[in-house]
Amino acid sequence: MEVKARAPGKIILAGEHAVVHGSTAVAAAIDLYTYVTLRLPLQSAAENNDRLTLQLKDLSLEFSWSVSRLKEVIPCDSSTSSPASCSGETLKSIAVLVEEQNIPEEKIWLSSGISTFLWLYTSIRGFSPATVIITTELPYGSGLGSSAAFCVALTSALIASSILDKTHHEGWSSLDETNLELLNKWAFEGEKIIHGKPSGIDNTVSAYGNMIKFCSGEITRLQSNMPLRMLITNTKVGRNTKALVSGVSERTVRHPDAMKSVFNAVDSISKELAAIIQSKDQNSVTEKEESIKELMEINQGLLQSMGVSHSSIDTVIRTTLKHKLTSKLTGAGGGGCVLTLLPTGTVVDKVVEELESSGFQCFTASIGGNGAEICF
């Protein structure tokens, strides 16, 4: 049997980092996906094939464990029908299984993803053989939610494999609300292994799609009433969300009052942004775009004060400003991707040429599309 699933990456329009500390944030799905194919052997063949294999196709990497080895190392009680956190002890056992795979040194950043794979797989499907093939259109570790798309797509495929009604649909179809809620909870637990202390916004927007306002786990789906175009520039500076999130937490412990004010300001920015995007009033689009521009500028300043910007991000901001365009980092920062608002009528050729001549990679993506989907 074969099940396919896909889940989108995201951009955060306002509120990253502060959202981890209880502020509101606004995020939208983008039309770049992570795809998972789950191949389960037929019952008769399962006896001869007792392996769980993970293929990361884009990286030409394959990892494989015998099911008996998994059973020997991973505590059995980790298999449960309702989403629960991976204990420190289980994570240590899983790390042993990951180390045995001798991941190439230059790809060692994959370790947390592979641990998450082993944990989600064995928790949801138990100790059974399968081949899981993963491909992605998202750059890894660049602020576009590659980790969340990975967790959501994987969990969608695992949950879909246990849905009994496998009526064949043409193409991709979404999951029902109950399964969406379930997979989102599992994906959040997976994100914890990769991010340490995620807010849950990335897995939620990847699971549900569209555009959302998110605050302390509360989701409000937003209906955009204006055109919103963003240029995405990948600085190609590698970074890791877990380290950046914990850096902000450490700063918060050192300066609780000052940081509280920063997080409050971000909360106001996100709420105002959500209101502008949803507003049906006939204010000219130009006026709304001017307000969004200013909010992005203030948000970027606050992200700078949280210590998560980077000289490469500053270069993108300066370059786009020469073309009268406003930018802010998106996702965890520290490098990664930068968003530039493209007001109606903007011609991007010149600014893209200048950014790319500095070694950055630019692209546009459609904002606010589908969430997790499956295909039998």
Ligand SMILES: Nc1ncnc2c1ncn2[C@@H]1O[C@H](COP(=O)(O)OP(=O)(O)OP(=O)(O)O)[C@@H](O)[C@H]1O
């Ligand atoms: N397709 C994938 N296959 C395996 N592991 C993946 C995949 N995508 C992401 N990961 C894991 O997620 C890690 C990157 O997650 P990280 O949260 O640091 O960045 P991001 O999710 O791209 O950006 P952000 O969290 O800022 O949106 C990788 O180092 C890897 O461990």
Ligand SMILES: C[C@@](O)(CCO)CC(=O)[O-]
């Ligand atoms: C930096 C952060 O706010 C967003 C990463 O895309 C982390 C999180 O919310 O989990």
Ligand SMILES: [Mg+2]
């Ligand atoms: Mg991430």
